[in-house]
Amino acid sequence: xxxxxxxxxxxxxxxxxxxxxxxxxxxxxxxxxxxxxxxxxxxxxxxxxxxxxxxxxxxxxxxxxxxxxxxxxxxxxxxxxxxxxxxxxxxxxxxxxxxxxxxxxxxxxxxxxxxxxxxxxxxxxxxxxxxxxxxxxxxxxxxx
Amino acid sequence: xxxxxxxxxxxxxxxxxxxxxxxxxxxxxxxxxxxxxxxxxxxxxxxxxxxxxxxxxxxxxxxxxxxxxxxxxxxxxxxxxxxxxxxxxxxxxxxxxxxxxxxxxxxxxxxxxxxxxxxxxxxxxxxxxxxxxxxxxxxxxxxx
DNA sequence: ACAAATTATGTCGCGCGCGATATAATATAC
DNA sequence: GTATATTATATCGCGCGCGACATAATTTGT
Numbered sequence: 001x002x003x004x005x006x007x008x009x010x011x012x013x014x015x016x017x018x019x020x021x022x023x024x025x026x027x028x029x030x031x032x033x034x035x036x037x038x039x040x041x042x043x044x045x046x047x048x049x050x051x052x053x054x055x056x057x058x059x060x061x062x063x064x065x066x067x068x069x070x071x072x073x074x075x076x077x078x079x080x081x082x083x084x085x086x087x088x089x090x091x092x093x094x095x096x097x098x099x100x101x102x103x104x105x106x107x108x109x110x111x112x113x114x115x116x117x118x119x120x121x122x123x124x125x126x127x128x129x130x131x132x133x134x135x136x137x138x139x140x141x142x143x144x
Numbered sequence: 145x146x147x148x149x150x151x152x153x154x155x156x157x158x159x160x161x162x163x164x165x166x167x168x169x170x171x172x173x174x175x176x177x178x179x180x181x182x183x184x185x186x187x188x189x190x191x192x193x194x195x196x197x198x199x200x201x202x203x204x205x206x207x208x209x210x211x212x213x214x215x216x217x218x219x220x221x222x223x224x225x226x227x228x229x230x231x232x233x234x235x236x237x238x239x240x241x242x243x244x245x246x247x248x249x250x251x252x253x254x255x256x257x258x259x260x261x262x263x264x265x266x267x268x269x270x271x272x273x274x275x276x277x278x279x280x281x282x283x284x285x286x287x288x
Numbered sequence: 289a290c291a292a293a294t295t296a297t298g299t300c301g302c303g304c305g306c307g308a309t310a311t312a313a314t315a316t317a318c
Numbered sequence: 319g320t321a322t323a324t325t326a327t328a329t330c331g332c333g334c335g336c337g338a339c340a341t342a343a344t345t346t347g348t
Contacts, residue, residue: 005252007259008195009191014169014267014273014277015169015173015184016188017281019184020209021166021284023209023336024284025158025283026336027336028288030337040163042303044154044159048154051152051153057327058327066304066305067305067307068326068328069327070304071327073304074304092314093314094312094325094326095325095326108149112149115151119151123288124283128279133161135272138267140164140168142267167305170306174306183334185335200296201296201297205296211335212296213297213299214334214336216297216299218333236344238296238297239295239297239343
């Protein structure tokens with residue numbers, strides 16, 4: 001009779017543990033990121049740039065699975081810190097082009113310590129970790 | 145030689161897909177929650193109360209894996225909306241006791257439509273979903 | 289009994305992350 | 319060629335979520 005209310009138990013939600021784990025991971029990262037003067041969102045942005053050297057904002061939005069208006073102010077902060085340069089595409093002035101400065105490139109040397117510091121903490125086994133990531137990417141790429 | 149830099153690729157991070165999926169799930173929930181006039185954090189709080197009728201703030205913090213200062217203002221909003229009452233434990237006046245009002249109890253009838261609406265969207269198979277949740281809870285309960 | 293430690297909550301300031309809306313540049317239609 | 323649609327980004331306002339710090343109630347040590 002009240003079976004349908006079981007859907008409303010925290011333990012039966014996908015949203016709840018996903019969100020809680022995301023927060024927990026952020027809390028773990030933040031003290032490490034503070035040492036290299038980056039916030040989490042700035043960190044993942046820099047990761048894209050360390051890999052690609054240059055991106056336009058539109059592609060960055062896709063790569064990070066965020067919305068453009070979330071990036072605007074964060075990119076300005078990264079520019080203020082001197083890690084990136086923000087310019088416009090001369091061929092299509094609507095497009096923002098973000099590129100790495102020397103200082104930004106150099107930051108990579110320090111940033112490598114973040115994943116290194118966490119690599120020793122075995123939150124999951126290698127096998128579980130692989131499964132976990134593949135399920136996350138299935139969710140992320142799913143059309144819903 | 146540059147192998148250690150592979151640690152800095154987005155695809156090799158746990159934080160990145162977890163956080164991105166959490167955001168994506170929130171975006172999916174928000175329009176549904178808007179219909180019952182709750183934010184996500186208010187929703188998970190109400191879920192605890194629908195199950196337990198009454199909690200103190202300390203236990204709520206543990207149940208939701210959040211920090212107390214995150215809850216303070218959100219609880220006031222729920223109180224303003226008339227769904228909960230906020231009182232103090234007479235035996236230990238440091239403790240806040242949160243209880244469900246009739247209006248809050250009644251909201252459950254409408255809230256059931258949120259998980260119902262999503263139940264048809266098969267983001268993962270049942271088996272995958274089970275695995276996914278168990279890995280999340282392992283992460284959530286892990287000591288790191 | 290009472291000073292010091294502990295516990296539960298509150299205040300403040302910051303950085304998101306978003307939907308809604310606005311604006312400017314380019315593309316399309318006719 | 320010019321009105322209209324589309325695209326890329328920006329602005330605004332809100333609700334978190336947190337660390338750092340402050341405060342009030344209770345407990346502990348002696």
